[in-house]
Amino acid sequence: MAIIVQKYGGTSVGSVERIEHVAEKVTSWRERGYDVVVVVSAMSGETNRLIELARQIDASPPPRELDVLLSTGEQVTIALLSMALEKRGCPARSYTGAQVQILTDSAHNKARIRDIDDERIHRDLEQGRVVVVAGFQGVDEEGNITTLGRGGSDTTAVALAAALKAEECQIYTDVDGVYTTDPRVVPEARRLERITFEEMLELASLGSKVLQIRSVEFAGKYNVPLRVLSSFEEGEGTLITYEVEGMEQAVISGIAFNRDEAKLTVLGVPDQPGVASAILGPIADANIEVDMIIQNVAEDSTTDFTFTVHRNDYDKAMVLLRNFAREVGAKEVTGDNRIAKISLVGVGMRSHAGIAATMFRALAEEGINIQMISTSEIKISVVVDEKYLELGVRALHEAFALDKDPKQETA
Amino acid sequence: MAIIVQKYGGTSVGSVERIEHVAEKVTSWRERGYDVVVVVSAMSGETNRLIELARQIDASPPPRELDVLLSTGEQVTIALLSMALEKRGCPARSYTGAQVQILTDSAHNKARIRDIDDERIHRDLEQGRVVVVAGFQGVDEEGNITTLGRGGSDTTAVALAAALKAEECQIYTDVDGVYTTDPRVVPEARRLERITFEEMLELASLGSKVLQIRSVEFAGKYNVPLRVLSSFEEGEGTLITYEVEGMEQAVISGIAFNRDEAKLTVLGVPDQPGVASAILGPIADANIEVDMIIQNVAEDSTTDFTFTVHRNDYDKAMVLLRNFAREVGAKEVTGDNRIAKISLVGVGMRSHAGIAATMFRALAEEGINIQMISTSEIKISVVVDEKYLELGVRALHEAFALDKDPKQETA
Numbered sequence: 001m002a003i004i005v006q007k008y009g010g011t012s013v014g015s016v017e018r019i020e021h022v023a024e025k026v027t028s029w030r031e032r033g034y035d036v037v038v039v040v041s042a043m044s045g046e047t048n049r050l051i052e053l054a055r056q057i058d059a060s061p062p063p064r065e066l067d068v069l070l071s072t073g074e075q076v077t078i079a080l081l082s083m084a085l086e087k088r089g090c091p092a093r094s095y096t097g098a099q100v101q102i103l104t105d106s107a108h109n110k111a112r113i114r115d116i117d118d119e120r121i122h123r124d125l126e127q128g129r130v131v132v133v134a135g136f137q138g139v140d141e142e143g144n145i146t147t148l149g150r151g152g153s154d155t156t157a158v159a160l161a162a163a164l165k166a167e168e169c170q171i172y173t174d175v176d177g178v179y180t181t182d183p184r185v186v187p188e189a190r191r192l193e194r195i196t197f198e199e200m201l202e203l204a205s206l207g208s209k210v211l212q213i214r215s216v217e218f219a220g221k222y223n224v225p226l227r228v229l230s231s232f233e234e235g236e237g238t239l240i241t242y243e244v245e246g247m248e249q250a251v252i253s254g255i256a257f258n259r260d261e262a263k264l265t266v267l268g269v270p271d272q273p274g275v276a277s278a279i280l281g282p283i284a285d286a287n288i289e290v291d292m293i294i295q296n297v298a299e300d301s302t303t304d305f306t307f308t309v310h311r312n313d314y315d316k317a318m319v320l321l322r323n324f325a326r327e328v329g330a331k332e333v334t335g336d337n338r339i340a341k342i343s344l345v346g347v348g349m350r351s352h353a354g355i356a357a358t359m360f361r362a363l364a365e366e367g368i369n370i371q372m373i374s375t376s377e378i379k380i381s382v383v384v385d386e387k388y389l390e391l392g393v394r395a396l397h398e399a400f401a402l403d404k405d406p407k408q409e410t411a
Numbered sequence: 412m413a414i415i416v417q418k419y420g421g422t423s424v425g426s427v428e429r430i431e432h433v434a435e436k437v438t439s440w441r442e443r444g445y446d447v448v449v450v451v452s453a454m455s456g457e458t459n460r461l462i463e464l465a466r467q468i469d470a471s472p473p474p475r476e477l478d479v480l481l482s483t484g485e486q487v488t489i490a491l492l493s494m495a496l497e498k499r500g501c502p503a504r505s506y507t508g509a510q511v512q513i514l515t516d517s518a519h520n521k522a523r524i525r526d527i528d529d530e531r532i533h534r535d536l537e538q539g540r541v542v543v544v545a546g547f548q549g550v551d552e553e554g555n556i557t558t559l560g561r562g563g564s565d566t567t568a569v570a571l572a573a574a575l576k577a578e579e580c581q582i583y584t585d586v587d588g589v590y591t592t593d594p595r596v597v598p599e600a601r602r603l604e605r606i607t608f609e610e611m612l613e614l615a616s617l618g619s620k621v622l623q624i625r626s627v628e629f630a631g632k633y634n635v636p637l638r639v640l641s642s643f644e645e646g647e648g649t650l651i652t653y654e655v656e657g658m659e660q661a662v663i664s665g666i667a668f669n670r671d672e673a674k675l676t677v678l679g680v681p682d683q684p685g686v687a688s689a690i691l692g693p694i695a696d697a698n699i700e701v702d703m704i705i706q707n708v709a710e711d712s713t714t715d716f717t718f719t720v721h722r723n724d725y726d727k728a729m730v731l732l733r734n735f736a737r738e739v740g741a742k743e744v745t746g747d748n749r750i751a752k753i754s755l756v757g758v759g760m761r762s763h764a765g766i767a768a769t770m771f772r773a774l775a776e777e778g779i780n781i782q783m784i785s786t787s788e789i790k791i792s793v794v795v796d797e798k799y800l801e802l803g804v805r806a807l808h809e810a811f812a813l814d815k816d817p818k819q820e821t822a
Binding site for chain 2 (some may be wrong): 058061064078084087
């Protein structure tokens, strides 16, 4: 029988009623003739409650003990879901990460999966049981409990799907799929039926926070078809796979955006080797994450260097950048913490010229000035004044006709 | 180095502040030069919270899954206590029942310990660590999580003390030891410095609910010195050991009592074999626990049969007994649900005549009528009208001079 791995996140199992609802969904898949393995997160709020307990004792508790603590969250859910399944006459068995043997390295709080022992799961499935596995956790070679870091339940599900050679890995969440952009900004935003792993990675990292990035990478690496669906509504969701020949592919899949950005520029930096690392070294040391980095060609033996950071890190980064400017005798430091980033994503971009031109024209027609541009193979990002964010996203959504189903257009 | 096993119950670890306090106590024992192994329960209220979650799904959830659920309670505590110890510069390591390997049978919800793997603990102790073990839980041969039943953390502690050949097993609780009787009834009640396992068993089963009965049996069987102390106050507590030659032994150790009893009598039952089991069979089938059973010699080929049950079961038992009486043509059924039981306990009783006489005289002097009498080797129990309970206990406490320290009396 074909195996389906399903993952239900914290909101989907956030109460006893919702766990009962998940049990209904699971049994309906079983009745359709699938062997089902379910991965669950902690009930929403539970992980934060546990972290708060730990923080009351120690602001940075020993990582090993934090994992022992946090792993109880999913353990509660697997037991409750198994009870709800058994009540429905559906034989079920729960397993912690340590029991199933999800073997990880020993990097507590951010462990990586090394191996999964699928023997026990196969045995249960053969006996007609649903197997319920605690997400987000594993065990190292010494038998210590580890966790994969927050949101890691998606990774557990994908890893299990890969190990079990599942037909599909279904990630149930509170949205019914991946959209062309945020429907709160563009009411015409359309649910995508399919999207490639690469596009999903770009969309996820750019702010459409539907899936854990690592789980998408993992699914791509092991070629596990990944489907995002709603726990609360019926529907096909969005299937994430590799690009398929002949697959009806839109040029652009979606528009991601991010309004929490700030940009910093140092003007008139001596154009010599080592400048970029001299600027970004102290920034990295201060644990500030840098998003875009832009340096244009030098002029008069000096250059201008710009990067963006999270808005919360703006003041800290500015102090560091001023120190740098003083040391190397740069001309000036400027910055703006009222900017936003808009990104077009699509594998079709590779083979279609003129995407950038269409994008820039659409923005210009709305009078939106582009402050920065950065591109990758399947993405074009622009930085604009924060106040133009919604207008810009809407203009692009229309310009690329993202509200229209590309299949119907072809037909 | 000598090993001490300490157990802290749910109230002692009921909040982060209390867990910090336990960490203080543990480090102070370590500074005194002991290797310390700590067993903890779930934070008070947590087990009930988890049971409530399960009940919302299923009134009688699958035992295997209930164990998966409940075992998270202690797992939270071991992590938090280890954090609190590490914060104090005291190296600590937490273990679940499955990790330490507390191997049990597969009787979920009421498993019994079969074996403990002490190798890992010894290794940690040698490396200067405090070992923190989740009480109340274990793992069966298949790797399934089991629990020992409520209150089973005491048993975990005693079993570990036996396996590790600990010098002492200390049970920290919210009382500072075992008393001659309940101080709420007799203000002069005195803390006992020592008591035997047998006396403790009689006192525990009779209502002085300081220790789990099973853990006392276990400690007696493996001759583990058991000490009951307060988590909240300083003091030596009460040491429970075997009777020692020359140990200054009072004749009577304590007075237990129970006010939740009801008695039922069937009069004029044909005196023939099988009567007792015919009466008690249906009672047992209805899951009603019987405490005292008394049958006196027959007269005119009929006999009277009396037993006591918990007051809550009185009505149910009465219906069953009336059915029985009708079937066998017994004369009459009577009952009283306003009775109380008072028991004198003491190993000294074995060798001292006249204890019973002193007891009955003391009660008679207060005008208290004795309704039933039952004796064992180290115990005499009487049933009296409920309203005389406090008066009777106080009269006996005084008659046997339990407020006086027997050692000082001898001196």
